[in-house]
Amino acid sequence: MFRYLSLLVFCAFLGATANAAADSKALFAVTLSDANDKPVALSRYRGKPLVINFWARWCPPCRAEIPELAAFQKKHRGQIEVLGIGLEDEAAPVREFMRKYAMDYAVFLGREQAIPMMQQLGNSRGGLPFTVYVDREGRIVGQKLGMLKPADLEAAAELLLAPGR
Numbered sequence: 001m002f003r004y005l006s007l008l009v010f011c012a013f014l015g016a017t018a019n020a021a022a023d024s025k026a027l028f029a030v031t032l033s034d035a036n037d038k039p040v041a042l043s044r045y046r047g048k049p050l051v052i053n054f055w056a057r058w059c060p061p062c063r064a065e066i067p068e069l070a071a072f073q074k075k076h077r078g079q080i081e082v083l084g085i086g087l088e089d090e091a092a093p094v095r096e097f098m099r100k101y102a103m104d105y106a107v108f109l110g111r112e113q114a115i116p117m118m119q120q121l122g123n124s125r126g127g128l129p130f131t132v133y134v135d136r137e138g139r140i141v142g143q144k145l146g147m148l149k150p151a152d153l154e155a156a157a158e159l160l161l162a163p164g165r
Helices: 002-027 060-075 091-100 111-120 150-161
Strands: 031-034 039-041 050-055 081-086 106-109 130-134 140-145
Touching: 002 111, 031 111, 050 060, 050 111, 050 150, 060 081, 060 150, 081 111, 091 106, 130 150, 140 150
Parallel strands: 050 081, 081 106
Antiparallel strands: 031 039, 031 106, 050 130, 130 140
16 A cells, blocks of 8 residues: 555655746746836746746735745845746736835746646645746746745755756
């Protein structure tokens, strides 16, 4: 019984890893608008370790974790890029929100692409906040559904900056 359960868990892990690799390729094929409503191809971030955070202005846990993401970006600037993808349609309210919450990392309007992107990256429930960690090879190396804590981000940094990553 234990052997069967171990094999099942191992196969599930392999399937999740294979899907994650395919899904990260879709991420780099997307073009989103930045907070100034200018199109930005996410392919420009290929080859960089990424923390990709899906959020919305109306989401209390999203607002609560923004200072942690900003501090993380400041600490790891030049090593890891933080990308915020808002489930938002309009640039002007997002710019105001960014000023209010001191979001000094790259922020994009997800518009109609945000929920399908989250689902492709492993968030089948569509819950927020949702964060994905992508290494410089484009592999999804972790994800979290729910509010980030400083320990989550530091663990992600160790993983993303580990030799050979």
